[in-house]
Structure formats: C-alpha cells, structure tokens
Amino acid sequence: MKKILSNILVCGYVLAALFCCVSCDSDLDIQQSYPFTVETMPVPKKVAKGETVEIRCELRKEGSYANTVYTIRYFQYDGEGTLKTENGIVFQPNDRYLLENEKFRLYYTSASTEAQNFIVVVEDNFGQSYEMEFDLNNNNKEDEKGGAE
Structure with a gap:
C-alpha cells in the first residue's frame, strides 16, 4: 500500500513539474x-482671404509606448492657403513634421476667394494614421454687402 501511495505521489510531482514547464512562455508580448x-475644437466654416483660422488639436492615445514618434503632414486639394504650427513652422504639402506635443495648435491662413479644402494627417512610426x-467656405464680406442692398 505504501508503495502505491509513493508511486502516486511521484507521478503527481512529475505531472506538476511538467505542467509548470509547459505553461511558461519565455516570449514576452510587449505592445x-x-x-x-486627434480631437479638435470646432473650426469656423467660413474664412475670408487673408484671414487666419485657429485649429486646436489634442492627440488622444489608448496606451503609451516611450519610443512612439508622431508626425504630421497636410495636403490642400481645393483653394489656396498656408498651414503653420503655433511656433511658426510653415507646412509644405505632404512633407512630414515631427509632432512634439500632445496638445498643439495649427493656423490656417486663406489666400483664396474660393472654397478651401485640406486634409491633415497625424501618423505614428508604426504605420497607424488619423486623418x-x-x-472652409469663402467669407467675402463685400459680396454679402452687395447682396443685401
């Protein structure tokens, strides 16, 4: 009887050791x-030629990884104007610029009397992007005066 209990106990130890070895995974899954x-405050829908519109933005991340780098770029497909950062960097279409802060402001200055449409894209170094x-429609005050008379 002692021998049977001893064999069962040894088998139990072997199974427990085997289970521990199999359940361990040496590969760490690091996300x-x-x-x-990117959240923005409301932006005016109309802008006059020469007028500047402020776009307040905030990057909202679901997690954080120390080596993540964010860039920003833009492309204007209708109208004419310039987009720049709060520290004065004027964007060139489709050039990437380092996004240094999670909260940032962009300034769009109209150079057109027509409607203006542009896309701003924020990307990370892992290939994810947010568009x-x-x-913006033209806000020509002289046209409004002429139509009201």
Whole structure:
C-alpha cells in the first residue's frame, strides 16, 4: 500500500513539474503600437482671404509606448492657403513634421476667394494614421454687402 501511495505521489510531482514547464512562455508580448485619435475644437466654416483660422488639436492615445514618434503632414486639394504650427513652422504639402506635443495648435491662413479644402494627417512610426478633413467656405464680406442692398 505504501508503495502505491509513493508511486502516486511521484507521478503527481512529475505531472506538476511538467505542467509548470509547459505553461511558461519565455516570449514576452510587449505592445508597442496603440490606437490614437486627434480631437479638435470646432473650426469656423467660413474664412475670408487673408484671414487666419485657429485649429486646436489634442492627440488622444489608448496606451503609451516611450519610443512612439508622431508626425504630421497636410495636403490642400481645393483653394489656396498656408498651414503653420503655433511656433511658426510653415507646412509644405505632404512633407512630414515631427509632432512634439500632445496638445498643439495649427493656423490656417486663406489666400483664396474660393472654397478651401485640406486634409491633415497625424501618423505614428508604426504605420497607424488619423486623418482630419477641413472644408472652409469663402467669407467675402463685400459680396454679402452687395447682396443685401
């Protein structure tokens, strides 16, 4: 009887050791890429030629990884104007610029009397991107005066 209990106990130890060895995984699963969005405050829908519109933005991340780098770029497909950062960097279409802060402001200055449409894209170094589209109509006050008379 002692021998049977001893064999069962040894088998139990062997099974427990085997279970511990099998359940261990030496590969760590470290998540580096986290989804993100960019929230903006409301932007005026009309802008006159020479007028500047402020676009307040905030990067919202679902997680954080120390080595994540964010860039920003824009492309204007209707109208004419310039987009620059709060520290004065004027964007060239489709050039990437380092996004240094999670809260940032962009300034769009109209150079057109027509409707203006442009896209701003924020990307991380893992290939994820978030796209914002801005549609601004002309706010020509002289046209409004002529139509009201």
